[in-house]
Amino acid sequence: MKRFFTLLMPVLASGFLTSCQVPSSVSRDAGPVLNDSSMTASIRIPVGLKAPTWDSLKPKSDIPGWDRKIDHTYFSIQTSQKVIAITFDDGPHGVNTPRLLDMLKKRDIKATFYVVGNMVKNSYGPGLLRRMVAEGHEIGNHTVTHGTLSKMSEDGLRKELREAHNMIAEVTGVEPRSMRPPGGAIKNEQKKLMLKEFGYPTILWSVDPEDWKRPGASVVTSRLLNGAAPGGILLVHDLHAPTVDAMPATLDGLLAKGYKFVTVTELINMDESGSE
Template sequence: MIRFPLFVVTLLLVFLAFISAQDTAATPPAPLHNAGVTEKITFSEVNVDGPYIAMTFDDGPHATNTAKLLDMAAKRHIKLTFFVLGECVAQNPAVLQREVAEEHEIGNHSWSHPNLAKLSDEAVRSQLRRTEDLIFKTAGVKPTLMRPPYGELTRRQRIWVNHDFDYKVILWDVDPLDWKRPGPSVVASRIIAGARPGSIILSHDIHPPTIEAMPQVFDALLAKGFKFVTVSELLAMNKGGERPEVVNHPEVQPSPQHQLTPPTLTLPATSPSKSPASAVSPNDQD
């Protein structure tokens, strides 16, 4: 029987392992469009029976503007959806707690409002994870929705974000361009004219003129017979029929399970009547 020196056997094993790794690396991943299971994960509107709409507000919470908006919603018994920035939650935790206590929905709008489509996957993951963790720590809820700043997120990003965070990606079909500050009457008229059953309406609760427009918006849409629901409630009414997206692409693997830290809550009893206005974020578009 031939016996080889130990170092020869070791070198042979290392060589074989190297060749195997090269073969694996040379195998291209399956193309995105050939993946199997599909699901709708991005929504600009929802196909519903009935006059249901979702009013959504981005870039808060704001210390005074959001509180005024919550007062208006409470008076009319309507529910809203807030896509919040992590840095604003850090500044105004009590406002987020009030949003949750009054049964509005919270979505993830990133930490600092960058264009996510221009960031690395790890940077996008950090923007979303930091915000999700702070939302949970502050108010005890985990978002199931996200809205990318400026509406910018690539198809591949949408798929892995859905894998990693189990988020639906929410865009909009009515945009009053309130970030351009056209004035309350223009904001109101654009929303009222554009709303239709299943609409997801975009606004920003950091702009005072937008808040001034909301009583007219709410009252006019209620008078037209529209019913305000959260985005998740609107999605639950979905009749389907939309073009699905691939969600089990082999290139997109979920990250390890992330554990959220339980919150310590101190919920405000009522809205603060007066509080110092926080600085408006410069990242106020969409």
Template sequence: MFKKIPFRRIRWPGWVVLAAIGLSFLYGMTQLVEAIRFEPESNSGSPLTIDFKTDNENTDTYTMSIKIPVMENQHIKKPIQGWINDEKKAFLQEVKENKSQFGSGSRAHLVIQADSRKSAGDTIHILLHSYQLVDDVRGEEHVKTFTINTAEKKIVTLPDIMETSEEAVNMIQKRLPEHPGDKVQKAFQNPASWNWTLNNEALTLYFNGIDEAGPTEVQIPIHVILPYLKEKAAGALKVAGTSVEPGEKYVALTFDDGPDPDVTPRILKVLKDHDVHATFFMLGSQAEKYPDIAKEVAEAGHEIGNHSDHHKDLTKVRKEEMTQEVLASSRKIMSTTGQLPTVLRPPYGAINNEVEALAHDNGSTLILWSVDSLDWKNKNVNAIHSTVQKEMAPGAIILLHDVHSTTADALPGLLTMLEKEGYEFLTVSQLQSKLAVETASPFYGNMKKG
């Protein structure tokens, strides 16, 4: 979401002073720097040159400051200039309809900013941000993006580089904040008209008209969007440590706080029935208390991780106690399961430099999560299913707990639901290997609850 421009809350005639200062600054910068030149590399012909100029207009009833991309290629220039003209036309029409408000120092304002951003391969983005204020209550903001293939010198839409199937659209829509359904459905009608930017870290989408406060921004990490990208677009991205091919849908199930004598065996049976291997982040104290259950987990072929000895927040204890919590747990897990854990999930997902250093010194990778099932909070089968489905995406690590009976109740339906959606299950280390991540730093984490 774009932050509101502070002067939105300034009432007349404060606008006049602020607008004068802003326009003077823009004019001075325009004189100082005649144009900002952006010359993306092209593998054929001359580079596509994009300059920017700022047009200012002051009248008794309004001010306009518009930064305009300037280029020779008319095929690209025409739709960009067309959008700017439409914004100006709508603004001037609204000024006309509200002309009785203006005069004696009261004016309407239109500001359009333009920016260029490098994307993948031979593409760049032109991002236009329009802000217009015609009364002293609130302004209107709009975002428009144009993605340009500089080699072929043409505008690219999202469906040109990404599958916009129902599954992909639903995945994106689930990441929106709650809004009235009719506004969301209208905004999602035509993926070819969506406003977006793409880089090696994320796909960012900008939706106008959903929220009255301004454009709604949705940012999707690159590892989530990669399976939906078309081969050429995926190949152009330099995604650090990624070897998952487009279309592959791998996820990891993880279980914390066990083993538990009642719940863990039930979970093991469901996993066996579905031929799924998971990662169990055990507490050393629990493994010591229920050694037969811990051993059963390991013998079933599941990965064993370290979740500390007594589930203490490692960032809130002395270094000596933090070290003891991790090493004692590791010894107890090794003694009962025969596996030396090489993945560590700190309780509550709480980390700091000392926790990272401890993991590194002991050859462990810190593992957090990207989907919190909230089974620890809701303890309701339908709620668990709904929460996971809403947050689900390829490459996810799902947080569950093998100490709640409702988690065992929910697991059969959860696995069936994800299997129907085409997901395959890996252990955390297998997923880490699949994504070619070699680091002791946190792997896929949202600091929620663990």
């Protein structure tokens, strides 16, 4: 430890390593985790050169579509920024989804929609998906039939995801980047398969207001506002009118608390954890 401080102090004094540039794992675990060679490699920075950023220290991904190594499952991410992702499942719905899109547009909020293939097949489906993309939202895969994936064979799972993936890509010209299992029901080996074969991380959630039980708009709002935390993922359903009714107060409340809304892909790219 003594050697570590001897090496580190001049660098800190010179101002090259600010707290935001030091990887959290280094500041937390410098003594026991890092050996001498990795320490000196990370802190001996020639004058005039930029210190390494956390991004540049992250392992590269071997998963198509992702620059950095990602996990197979996310409930939330670790971040020092006040960002949050709101996700809408089970649509698109012919009446509630356009109403929601108007609310999001008015506030310049970007969301992520986990759409169901069989809903996309409705006459209004393709137009709504194109509107989502045109207005800066992200679309994720929520299967074709909304069946229970954990009860399906590997081939059944592949078929559900591939068909929905192709449908979204054909309609919008944009390929989905992540998936959400209906009901959250998914096995570990299925998550690994989806990441390897589709490049999909499995996106779960940090706040579930159980809006589908229709507890009332004000209850949905208060559960979301109380549960929100930086790096969180909010789960709601644009299929249900009372959920959309809860959105103006929810969105305004989160904005008033200082949250910036990002899509799920943007959120994952902001993860400051070690990705291991």
